[in-house]
Amino acid sequence: MLPGLIRCVARQLLMLKIEAILQPSKLDAVKDALLEAGIEGMTILEARGHGRQKGHTEFYRGREYTVDLLPKVKIELVVTDDRKENAIQAIMSAARTGRIGDGKIFVSKIDEAIRIRNDERGESAL
């Protein structure tokens, strides 16, 4: 029981960063899903990139050229470990279409979190 208790407490103290790279058209759906899952703080960046997804072709003065760097949206969240799976499921269910180009999610550890307003530290700053 004690190890379980320790693990449970530890998971509430461990902070993780979740970075999700998505199609721009999925941004609203993912935001809504995260809010429903109880996650309120997030940072949204406009990005460009590609994975296996091919670009599209455009024409300029009769010449065709490919545009490889496609517009993407990146969402960054910092959550405690116990909420990680909720967040990931929320993102995936909202963003998945089943086609190439859906995006990726990366999870990494965060060493410190600080609230600027009152210098709160740790998971209560999230």
Next chain:
Amino acid sequence: MRNSISAQMRKCIARDVRPEDGVWFSPDGERVHQSLWDLLRSKVTMSGFRQLLLLSAILVVPAFSFAQPVAPAPTTQDQIAALQQSVQNAQMNADNAWMLTSAALVLLMTGPGLALFYGGLVRRKNILGTMMQSFAMMGLITILWAIAGYSLAFGHGNLFIGGFEHLFLRGVSLAPNPDYAATIPEQTYMVYQLMFAIITPALITGAFAERMKFSAMAVFLSLWSLLVYSPMAHMVWGVGGLLNANGGSIPSLDFAGGTVVHITSGVSALITALYLGKRLGYPHTNMPPHSMVLSFIGACLLWVGWFGFNAGSALGSGPLATSAFINTHFAAAAAAFGWTVAEWIHNGKPTALGAISGAVAGLVAITPASGFVQPFPALLIGVIAGAFCSFMVFEVKSRLGYDDSLDAFGVHGAGGTLGAILTGIFATQLINPAFGKGIATGGIDGHWRQILNQSAGVGVAWVISIVGTLVLLFVVDKVIGLRVSAEDEHEGLDLSQHGEEGYDLNT
């Protein structure tokens, strides 16, 4: 009481009755009328015509106190002469109204028409620099034209260039100059021609976009305007010019400037593009337009402004202006169609850039022909120009590998050349008996030799452009240096030349 009106009035005036609160009472105290006017009116309706006559007589008498001493009545001859003068004034004012409007329309073509068209086609970091080049012409060329440009183009001189008689616009008054336009003030003509002188160097800026120093551009184009544009304008339109349709040695038909404006600017553009070299990264780096929206707006302004360019070249507001107006519009539409179809076949998709470029190509090609051809030949000229210029831009430019950034040569140089030749074919005395009443004008009239004359005009334009531009580029390069440094080119003209940013996306 059937008193006459005068009796009633006399009573009132004689203080038998006073107006109390705007009500006039009859002598026996009865309230009779609301006002003196009512009183008068009631009298008129009662006594009718006679009272009205009396009243009008009373009112008219004072007028005679202002009468002038009576002059002898004008003779019929005088009246006819005055009438003829009025009619002439009315015609002149009508022509002047259209000409001033046309001048404004042509300026609109440069600012903001061309500024937007070119501005949208370059990369974002160069938008202001590109627009500044057109705007600088609006300022600089005006000054130069007023000082010397007009005189060199339209003064009396020799076959190739005018003179200095109108330096500082001396002798250019509000009276007409019958050599050029008998029904408008010469100053109107001068300012109209100024707008052409402004747009011609502005067109060249398309070839050296994104890599020319602002200072060098200003000096180069100022000299170009005086030493290439003014002489060419003189040769085609000036009194005694080599190519003047009226009595020149090689009479060439150029209604609104196919050779003077478009061939000179287009060919000079090509020479400049070749001399300066390609942009860094061309052709393997993609450099698509940063804002097709701006280019689209600019192209539409060019189309509308071109009505002033072509229909204004009729130098009057009569039926010839109508012909030129219609031809202009038909050619633009047909050429947009032609380029779009050619591109659809070539690439599989019709682009907005192709459509607007097509319209401009048609406008260029119809420019020399606008006041000489009939409407359906104008449509044909448009379609041919659209297809031909698209070919020049798609195939010829990429095969030969020169970096004419905004296709100034492909559209203006090539389109102007094509238009000048087609003018020789389709010009007809039915629209414009340019060589005299009853004399064949162009090919379809039977005067096929005109095509040779047109070719000569084209040749002269090419030669003066190539030689003049090369010399000026060389000189300015040695003295100031033409091209921006590589760092400046990477940073963009907006920051490096002007210390500004076109768009601030952070605020």
